[in-house]
Structures are given as structure tokens and as C-alpha cells.
Amino acid sequence: MNVEKTLVLLKPCTVQRALIGEIIQIFEKKGLRVAGLKMMQLDDAILAEHYAHLVDRPFFPGLKASMMATPVVALALEGVEAIEVVRQMAGPTNGRKALPGTIRGDYSMSGQQNIVHASDGPESAAAELRRFFRPEEIFDWENPLDRSLYSDDGC
Numbered sequence: 001m002n003v004e005k006t007l008v009l010l011k012p013c014t015v016q017r018a019l020i021g022e023i024i025q026i027f028e029k030k031g032l033r034v035a036g037l038k039m040m041q042l043d044d045a046i047l048a049e050h051y052a053h054l055v056d057r058p059f060f061p062g063l064k065a066s067m068m069a070t071p072v073v074a075l076a077l078e079g080v081e082a083i084e085v086v087r088q089m090a091g092p093t094n095g096r097k098a099l100p101g102t103i104r105g106d107y108s109m110s111g112q113q114n115i116v117h118a119s120d121g122p123e124s125a126a127a128e129l130r131r132f133f134r135p136e137e138i139f140d141w142e143n144p145l146d147r148s149l150y151s152d153d154g155c
Ligand code: UDP
Pocket: 054, 059, 063, 092, 093, 111, 112, 113, 114, 116, 117, 118, 120
């Protein structure tokens, strides 16, 4: 049973549009468990690390500014194959290309102001959870309802 944790950031566009609760609810309704949750102001250093693959791109300064416009909400989400599930829920990067039914497809018209960040694989999920949460800020709690979410073998 491949239980994973993944990192989601609710971006400043989401905070400004008062969609924090609505987007968290989408993940909760799906059956993902909130294992960590906090609001934080990002700065140059953490964004240079987080978006290291994009630092040389022309849009990087604008991306950085958009990510520092307000605090973000960081979520650690847990579930079976949670990393891929959350990426699928987020949809493709550009909200105009993302299909309706995905978060970006339903809430975004932008390739930058696209509501959520979601880790894109096991290595990045582990590194990003460490980047945004101290170990004691992530909780493993018992949920009796797991029996109605998954079969005994996690299927
Ligand atoms: N981004 C942007 N312009 C682009 C491509 C990406 O501003 O042309 C921003 C966008 O906010 C995106 C983030 O950079 O979510 C990270 O890009 P990545 O390619 O990792 O996309 P993601 O994993 O978020 O879908």
C-alpha cells in the first residue's frame, strides 16, 4: 500500500481570491488527509530553491513577485499514491489549457496565477515537504474512516 505525502501550496492568487477553504475542501472531499497546514510568507531564498529549475527563465522575476504577493498556505496531503493524484487534480500548468474538472481548469485563466503548486514526484515531494515543514509540523493521525476510503489492501 503506497501511502505518500505530497506538498501543495495555495498560491497568493488563491489567498487573494478567498479560495483557501474551497480548494482545501476539494482535496478533503477527494479523500486526501491533511497531515500539515500552515500559512507562511515566502522570500527570495526559498523561492530560488523551490523554483531552481526556472531561475534562468525570463518569467522568473514575475513568478517570484507573484509568489511573494501575500502569504501562501502550505499543505501536506496524504493518501495512497497521493503525489500523482494531487498532480492530476491540479491539472496542467496553464489554466487556459487545463481541462474543466481540474483545479486549474476550473479556477484559473493563467499560466502563472494557477491556484496551486503540487509536487511532481517522490523525490520532489520529500524535498519540498522538508523545505516547507519542520518534522513536528507533519502529523500522522489515526482515521477510522480510512476503511471507507480504501480496501484492506489499500486498493
Ligand atoms: N510559470 C510561469 N510561466 C511559465 C511557466 C510556469 O509563470 O511560462 C510558473 C507557474 O506559476 C508554474 C510555476 O512557474 O506553476 C512552476 O512551473 P512548472 O513548470 O514547475 O509548472 P507546475 O509544476 O507548477 O505545473
